[in-house]
Structure formats: C-alpha cells, structure tokens
Amino acid sequence: MNVRGTIQQALSLVLLKLGVELDAQEVPLEHTDDFAHGDYATGLALRYAKKLDIGSRELAEKIISSLGTLAGVSKIEMAGAGFINFHLSRSVVAGAMSDAREAEKAWGTGDAEKGKTILVEYTDPNPFKEFHIGHLMSNAIGESLARLLEFSGARVVRANYQGDVGLHVAKALWGKIQKPALSWGEAYAYGSEQYEHHTAEIDLVNKEVYEKSDAKINDLYTEGRAESLKHFETLYKTLGTKFDFYFFESETALRGRAVVRAHQCVFEESEGAIVFKGEKYGLHTRVFITSSGLPTYEAKDLGLAEMKKEKVQFDTSITVTASEQNDYFSVVLKALELIHPEWRGQFQHVSHGMMRFAEGKMSSRKGNIITGESILHELIEGARERAKESRADDIAVLSEQVAVAAVKYQILRQTAGKDIIFERERALSLEGDSGPYVQYAHARACAVLEKAKGGGVVAHVDENASPNELSRLLYRFPEIVARASREREPHYVATFALEVAGAFNSWYANEQIVDGSTSSPHKVALTDAVRVTLRNCLWLLGISAPDAM
RNA sequence: GCUCUCGUAGUUCAACGGAUAGAACGCGAGCUUGCGGAGCUCGUAAUCUGGGUUCGAUUCCCGGCGAGGGCACCA
Numbered sequence: 001m002n003v004r005g006t007i008q009q010a011l012s013l014v015l016l017k018l019g020v021e022l023d024a025q026e027v028p029l030e031h032t033d034d035f036a037h038g039d040y041a042t043g044l045a046l047r048y049a050k051k052l053d054i055g056s057r058e059l060a061e062k063i064i065s066s067l068g069t070l071a072g073v074s075k076i077e078m079a080g081a082g083f084i085n086f087h088l089s090r091s092v093v094a095g096a097m098s099d100a101r102e103a104e105k106a107w108g109t110g111d112a113e114k115g116k117t118i119l120v121e122y123t124d125p126n127p128f129k130e131f132h133i134g135h136l137m138s139n140a141i142g143e144s145l146a147r148l149l150e151f152s153g154a155r156v157v158r159a160n161y162q163g164d165v166g167l168h169v170a171k172a173l174w175g176k177i178q179k180p181a182l183s184w185g186e187a188y189a190y191g192s193e194q195y196e197h198h199t200a201e202i203d204l205v206n207k208e209v210y211e212k213s214d215a216k217i218n219d220l221y222t223e224g225r226a227e228s229l230k231h232f233e234t235l236y237k238t239l240g241t242k243f244d245f246y247f248f249e250s251e252t253a254l255r256g257r258a259v260v261r262a263h264q265c266v267f268e269e270s271e272g273a274i275v276f277k278g279e280k281y282g283l284h285t286r287v288f289i290t291s292s293g294l295p296t297y298e299a300k301d302l303g304l305a306e307m308k309k310e311k312v313q314f315d316t317s318i319t320v321t322a323s324e325q326n327d328y329f330s331v332v333l334k335a336l337e338l339i340h341p342e343w344r345g346q347f348q349h350v351s352h353g354m355m356r357f358a359e360g361k362m363s364s365r366k367g368n369i370i371t372g373e374s375i376l377h378e379l380i381e382g383a384r385e386r387a388k389e390s391r392a393d394d395i396a397v398l399s400e401q402v403a404v405a406a407v408k409y410q411i412l413r414q415t416a417g418k419d420i421i422f423e424r425e426r427a428l429s430l431e432g433d434s435g436p437y438v439q440y441a442h443a444r445a446c447a448v449l450e451k452a453k454g455g456g457v458v459a460h461v462d463e464n465a466s467p468n469e470l471s472r473l474l475y476r477f478p479e480i481v482a483r484a485s486r487e488r489e490p491h492y493v494a495t496f497a498l499e500v501a502g503a504f505n506s507w508y509a510n511e512q513i514v515d516g517s518t519s520s521p522h523k524v525a526l527t528d529a530v531r532v533t534l535r536n537c538l539w540l541l542g543i544s545a546p547d548a549m
Numbered sequence: 550g551c552u553c554u555c556g557u558a559g560u561u562c563a564a565c566g567g568a569u570a571g572a573a574c575g576c577g578a579g580c581u582u583g584c585g586g587a588g589c590u591c592g593u594a595a596u597c598u599g600g601g602u603u604c605g606a607u608u609c610c611c612g613g614c615g616a617g618g619g620c621a622c623c624a
Contacts, residue, residue: 041568047566080568270621271622414562433573441587444584
C-alpha cells in the first residue's frame, strides 16, 4: 500500500474509535501547497470537533497520539487551528525517484480501470468542411482522456464519427457544382450563403445524396469525401492521434431511422415528424425523423450507439463534444436509455468549452474563420523561426512538435468544460505557462544527463538525501494521474507538469548538478526522475517530448 | 419567456469546504567565469453584489446584476 493509503487507513481506524465512521478512501487528505506544512494534510479534526464536542486543536492532538507512528511518515504535527500535517520520510521521497527511473514509461500508471474496455469518440470533423478549432479542442481533450484511461489500466478504443451526409454536404456539393474552381471549404461557404435563395435546389441535392439517385452528384460526392478524409489523416498524424474505428453518418442514418421506427412507443408523431418528448424528464422535445422522412442527427446518434456496441464490447463509451451540445445529449441519452435500459449508465458525454474570440464571433460564411489548421500552421511558422538556433537534428519535426505542444497545452491547461478565449498572441507564445516551457525543461534535463554520461557520473539515489521542493513533488504524480482519469480532467496533469517544470528550472538555476561532488550521483538521479515524470506528463497530454530543442 | 453554464490581479488561467487565494502574460528592478536565457530572482495587482449554511465559503444554498449556450424538422 502506498503512503497515502496507509495514512487514510490509519485515520479511518482512529476515527472509528472516536465514534466516527468514515471509509478509508473517503478520508480527506490533500497535498499541501506549502511544503512547510509537510507533504499531506488533513482538516479532519476541524470538521469533527463540534460533533464530538471537543476543541479542534485538542482533537487533533488526540488523533495524532492515537496514530502513533506510520510507515513512511517521519513526522506528524498539529498546526494552525487544528490541521494535521504529515511529513514523508526521506526514503519515501527517494523511493519515488527510484520508482520513476525503474518504471520509465509506466511511471504514474495505476489500476483503477483495469480490465475495462472504454471507447472514446472524439474529434468528429465533417468531410467537405474545414477542420475548425472545435475539432482541435475535441481532439486534444479526447486524446488526452484516452491516454489517461490507458494509464489507469483500461483497454481504450479510439473512435471518430464523421458527418459525411446532411445539409452541410449538400451545400458544399451545390457550391462546387455552381463554381467548380472553389475548394471544398469555400464551396461550403458559398452554398451556405446562397441557401436562403436556393433552398429547394440544395434540399434536393441533400435527398439525392441520401438516396444515391443521381450519378453525377454521386461521383462528385465520392471524390470530395475521399479528398477530405485523406486530408484529415495528415492532421491526425501531426496531432499524434491514431483512430481504431471510423463511423460515418451515411451508415448511422439508416440504422438510426430503423431504431426509431422499431421503438415507436418511445416516440410520438407530431406535425408529420417523429419526435421525442423530453419534457416528461425535465428536458425538451427534439425531432428524430423529419416530416420528409429523413433521420436527424438525433436518430443517427441512436444508430451510432448500436453500431458501437456491435463493434466493440465496451464497458463505457465516452463522447467528447462541444458544450453547446449538452442539452442535446441529455435528450438523446434519455431516449437511448428507454430503448436500451440494459445499457444504462454506459454512455457518457464529456463536453469541452467553446473557443471564443476577443475579436468577435467568427463564421464560416464570413471568411473571418480561423480554422484549426490555420492556427497549427501559424504556430509551426513561429516555432520554425524560433528553432533557427536549435540543437535539434530535424528543425521541421521540432517545429511541428513545439507547435502542437503550444495549442494542446493552451487547450488542456484549463478545466475542460469552460470556454477558451482565444488570443492569437498568447496562443502563439512559446514562453511562460505553455507547452514549450515544459518541453524545454525536459530537454534541459536530457542535456544534463547527457553531460553526466560524458563525465562518467552514474546516477544513484541516496535514500538519506534530504528532500527538496523538487523531489517532494514526484511521488504525487501517480495520484494526479488517477484523479485526472477519474474526473476526466486532463488539466490536473497540465498544471502538475508546469509545477514540476518550474521547480526543476528553479533548482537547475541554483544548483550545479554534474559537479564531481559526492552528492552529484543523487542529483543526476533526481534529474533523471524529473525527465521521466515530465515526459510521461507530456505523453498524457498528447504532446511529444523532444530530447533537444 | 423557459432552461443550463459561467463571473478570481490590467489580461489568460489554478485553487478535490481549509492555513498567507497560486501561476503565466503585462508593467517595474535585477541575473555574463557554470550543465541550454524557450531560463532564473525580486516587486506590482484579484474572489461581481446582497443574504444564508458552516468552526471555516472563490467553492454549497437563495436573491440581484453581468456574460454565454440550448429550447421542432441544421449539425
């Protein structure tokens, strides 16, 4: 058992003797934010003092004396109004260093999701349209979630669901027919702009796509779809994502319509359309099949759910989308639950905030759209400029790695559900609270290790070395990962990575690591443990960790 | 109108009901014998508002103000 567990267990037992029942796992125990307060702290005594009719400081003292000594804890003391602070023993801090170095790529893994299969659906761009910023966000969050779950022991299946049919496709096809010289993205913009003047024509194209009734449109469609999908693949490669399965609306549409028709009791007919009355459940009504008989996105999502189930035997299916779909998802998930009660709770929705702009709302119809791709390219240019004096072997590769780090970190540093205010300059910045900052600290650690190797200094963990503000951070890593995975919140890892990188940079500035002294082997070992920790943090964020920058 | 989110330094974000609210950018002052200045050190500055619950509230509850999303054949 780890030290955290030991402390919680002991506290739980002491509380029981005092007449308070609290599961060991429920015992509040936090990482201190001031090392003067030790490594772990709990406010238990303050919480239960009144209930037990005793002073909080007095209760804290009582708990401490009942606790006796604990393995891995060097000192337990009361502080302030009745906080109980735990100081880890030197061997535990040193032990985390050894663990990190031995486990390498597995450092930080846990078993909370062991034996489970989890499907994660994310990115979901639409062929015929631009890969926009929302897709970038969904991709960054979804990929990180997938890796976090893998670190927790789950078998993760990555899926991508793409809208290859629907009105947007009809708009793009119509635009292309009118103006063949336009790119697909431009054709879509043109079709959207003209929709109100050519509604009937474009609606007809939509129907023809569903029914494959017009050979010319079919060919154009096939060509455009293939071109889009191929292009998306190059982006996934840059972003570091590899999907196991692709689902398409052209497949889910028919299935979805069939699902709805087979479960008439769940739906109602209204004004010629088939709708789901969500009001009974505190939700709202949504159309599943239109009055002209076409399945909507809602019906398609029901079809998708069944197809996912057939494809993989998962325990949980997570879908990552923008928060504007929150209410929409509640309705679809409710309908799905009524159709398949046996799958209750297996489908989860994780939403990301929306990208907003200081300069005002953008729209694909105006031309002021900033796509996910354009941001990536701007960043790559910026990184290339910066990399001119780099030591890296391949500047082109490095520029891409740094650029991806910059965008992804920008997205993953904050709570997933909140909107992100996009500021071009900040996003393009490679300094401060950023992905490249963490990458830089990692590259520095690599450089130091390289030097140690050249100087013949062999890393060695000294169990008796006194812990410092850097080494005392490392043992927290597996706990941070577990929490981020449990709460589906990658930002805990991003915050931690920054903290470790900052502590390392600070330490580095004040300490000669490879200096021939007797403490050098230990300092080299600490550097190595930091290297492993930072690299794994970056991996969990879907960011690469170059050895040199 | 109904409903769901969210209001923290000048700006962009942290803070699982706890201790002196933590970073980054900006601004001001510094850091050249060293392993990488994409760096380090110091300073500057914040919980929208009024109640309530609590030993303790940025966090939970209620009201107000402000911003954003969603609400029938788009996705």
